[in-house]
Amino acid sequence: MDITLDKNEDQLNAILTVHLTEADYSAAVEGKLKEYSKKAQIKGFRPGKVPVTLVRKMYGKGILADEINSLLGKAVDGYIKENNIKILGEPLPLETQVDFDTQKDFDFKFELGLLPDFELPADQSITVDRQQVTVDEKTLEETHDQITRQFGESTNPDESETGDYLYGKLKKVGEEGEGRVVLLPTNKVKNGADKFIGVKPGDEITFDLKDAFAGDASDIANFSGLSKEEAASAEGDYVLAVEKINRTTTPEVNQELFDKVFGKDVVTSKEDFDEKVRTTIQENYDREAEGLMNRQIVDQMVNNTTITVPKEFFKKWLVRANEGKLTAEQVDEHYDDYERELKWSMIRNKVVEEQGLKVSNDEIVDRTMQKILGQFNMEMTDELRESMRSFADNYLRQENGKNYVNEYEAILAEKVIENLRGKVVVNDKPVSAEDFRSQAAS
Structure with a gap:
């Protein structure tokens, strides 16, 4: 041979x-x-x-x-x-x-x-922003409104009152089609609110969308399904074909509500409840901000690492490896995305190799147990640990070990990002909750 x-x-x-x-x-x-x-x-x-x-x-x-x-x-x-x-x-x-x-x-x-050799960007040569989100009163108000709608008693009255939600289809006057399904909050209407009171299912309301919400693009986007940019540029009259009126009675602020929202006896007073709501919102935004920063790190690493890919071979291999699922035309259409994914995979593997990153079996099992307990809102105790371990082991063996591989890859990916975070410059950037939501959605 x-x-x-x-x-x-x-x-x-x-x-x-x-x-x-x-x-x-x-x-x-x-x-x-x-x-x-x-x-x-x-x-x-x-x-x-x-x-x-x-x-x-x-x-x-x-x-x-x-x-x-x-x-x-x-x-x-x-x-x-x-x-x-x-x-x-x-x-x-x-x-x-x-x-x-x-x-x-x-x-x-x-x-x-053939995959080429390449060098990672020099340490501290890449800069990313970490959004420091400030929870404002408007965000708190919206959260309390969500709690009311989730835990209050819901009815569908025959006629609308202030504070109701109008369910129906919204479209611009003269626009073809039925329009988009919306849930319009009457308490957000700032001008011409009388038009939305005393309305019955089957009625149609014609109004200037921008004027009704005083040009608040965020409020318009939240209920209409329009992007913030589209909401900001919305002009002229719109018509809402009302199909149903949703009314939710504000629940009593008592221990029963506290337990429904956060679990039994986690909070026991109105002051603790309000603080817990604020803290939970902040934690959620902090977690989202971390995710956004991590995506920036991936993007910046790919953008700043010179890797030449055997393009034509890669296209042929994608079609061959996904026979019956991907055509050559589809590969051409989305090639840039496939190449970026390949480059990030190569960068990730290089970091793992150079830094000697590893994932132990105990890490995989512990992570799985935490996820299982999190679904039931339970804390890990020594007594629970022993009984949960066998449950976790069984889960990880399912689907021919696919669950184990998925957990391994997830933990390894986190370790790669954590390692790279120590090699980039992180700028803390204060931002309002509203602006952050706009950035995260874009």
């Missing part, structure tokens, strides 16, 4: 050629033929007494093809590993004409996409 690797001038593509002679495969083929002759059941011959020559005539080509394919797979994989060749995806076999009746020697070619 002889294996050669010919790299293109760009050093990103290569052809791997495997030359096989009869000596490379004959012994394995003969062994298989003898096995078949012992097991074959052919009319006129006793089991185990079928002549090898007959088996060769009937099954020889198939056995030869199978053994050569097996030999090729091992040879190609072994060559790539032994020579530490970093490839993209898998080798793509090139079409080869063979004649198993007459040929004794064979040449098989494989196309390789």
